[in-house]
Amino acid sequence: MKEGMPLLSLQDLTITFGGLTAVDSFYLDIYPGELVGLIGPNGAGKTTVFNMICGQYRPTRGKVLFEGKDITGMSPDRITALGIARTFQNIRLFGNLSVLENVLVSFHVRIKSSFIAPMLSLPGYWREEKQIRAEAMKLLEAVNLHRLAHEQASALPYGQQRRLEIARALATRPRLLLLDEPAAGMNPQETIGLMRFIKQILKDFNLTILLIEHDMKVVMGICERIAVLDFGIKIAEGSPEEIKKNPRVIEAYLGAEA
Numbered sequence: 001m002k003e004g005m006p007l008l009s010l011q012d013l014t015i016t017f018g019g020l021t022a023v024d025s026f027y028l029d030i031y032p033g034e035l036v037g038l039i040g041p042n043g044a045g046k047t048t049v050f051n052m053i054c055g056q057y058r059p060t061r062g063k064v065l066f067e068g069k070d071i072t073g074m075s076p077d078r079i080t081a082l083g084i085a086r087t088f089q090n091i092r093l094f095g096n097l098s099v100l101e102n103v104l105v106s107f108h109v110r111i112k113s114s115f116i117a118p119m120l121s122l123p124g125y126w127r128e129e130k131q132i133r134a135e136a137m138k139l140l141e142a143v144n145l146h147r148l149a150h151e152q153a154s155a156l157p158y159g160q161q162r163r164l165e166i167a168r169a170l171a172t173r174p175r176l177l178l179l180d181e182p183a184a185g186m187n188p189q190e191t192i193g194l195m196r197f198i199k200q201i202l203k204d205f206n207l208t209i210l211l212i213e214h215d216m217k218v219v220m221g222i223c224e225r226i227a228v229l230d231f232g233i234k235i236a237e238g239s240p241e242e243i244k245k246n247p248r249v250i251e252a253y254l255g256a257e258a
């Protein structure tokens with residue numbers, strides 16, 4: 001067990017839609033600097049967990065604590081401002097805008113969504129457009145997309161669109177980054193690149209990452225710890241080695257295939 005306070009603590013997290021309990025009393029602690037995987041068969045409730053962390057869904061029961069603070073039921077904007085960012089299963093970019101413009105939009109969202117901003121009128125607080133552009137370019141450099149800054153986003157190969165999407169999430173300066181199936185639709189080479197990329201940003205941006213992923217090579221290759229959901233219930237948690245040989249996990253996946 002890790003020492004100190006978890007960055008994110010999910011406690012008894014539960015949500016029902018009509019008669020269906022999509023997530024049932026889910027507990028998970030994530031510590032600063034960790035890269036944790038969240039896996040499970042289709043429909044297990046993984047994305048629903050993300051939606052409850054980020055404020056898209058309000059849990060029926062239970063709590064989301066971030067840095068010890070109860071953020072359950074807060075608006076997505078406020079949660080972003082507190083330092084949680086996410087990407088989606090389906091890439092969400094402004095395809096007709098350039099790579100740079102896509103990141104600029106995210107910076108503007110960050111400034112707008114900061115609930116302290118309107119109260120501050122300190123000179124120099126409001127960054128000039130020029131400074132924001134410089135910052136956006138710096139971010140693109142850090143994720144090695146700067147050479148493509150003026151390309152149209154939709155013209156990028158799939159793997160780079162994924163990186164751009166992650167760069168947009170990074171523009172909000174998160175402490176916690178939630179990645180929803182980042183390797184989906186990637187070819188094997190793009191997947192290897194993505195794994196390196198995730199490990200690199202974890203370090204370079206001082207992040208903590210929770211990752212949903214179906215590609216077991218990715219999950220087993222980069223996660224230190226993995227939680228497994230099946231029909232909304234956590235059936236296992238442990239190291240990749242432990243998860244690989246866990247009979248309940250094997251059964252859940254074999255059952256899903258059959």
Ligand SMILES: Nc1ncnc2c1ncn2[C@@H]1O[C@H](COP(=O)(O)OP(=O)(O)OP(=O)(O)O)[C@@H](O)[C@H]1O
Nearest residue numbers: 017020022040041042043044045046047048049089
């Ligand atoms: N807004 C909603 N209204 C009704 N049911 C929902 C809603 N959101 C999710 N569900 C249901 O909750 C369950 C879990 O869905 P979720 O998308 O979280 O699964 P998942 O593990 O992310 O699946 P996948 O791997 O296929 O993306 C599913 O049965 C889904 O139909």
